[in-house]
Amino acid sequence: MPKDPIDIHIGSRLRSLRERRHLSLSAVGRGVGTTYQQVRKYESGDNRISASTLFRLADMMEVSPSFFFEGLPRRAAQDANGAALDAGDAAMTSSLEQIADPELRHHLEGLLNALTVRSASR
Secondary structure, three states: OOOOHHHHHHHHHHHHHHHHOOOOHHHHHHHHOOOHHHHHHHHHOOOOOOHHHHHHHHHHHOOOHHHHHOOOOOOOEEOOOOOEEOOOOHHHHHHHHOOOOHHHHHHHHHHHHHHHHHHHOO
């Protein structure tokens, strides 16, 4: 079964936050009552994070649970043939998350979204 792009996005947000906080996989695991292996699987999108664990992670990291969903599209765009386009493409989202400057990340995301819309309208 392929990884869900939402799980990949949430995992990417977790990894980014953990690294910014200079925390190890083990420290995060201990903080929420699981193992470092499980945290690694969350970060890779291999395993889904339950609502209760997501809440504990948010509490531990001192962010809102909604932090993990930021950057996900509200709905998919459609191409000229009506086929759904995944505006929150996991690879793009993961790449954008690696950009430390939030203003630059925001502008690049806007540019990519504009290009997607323009491409879909042709």
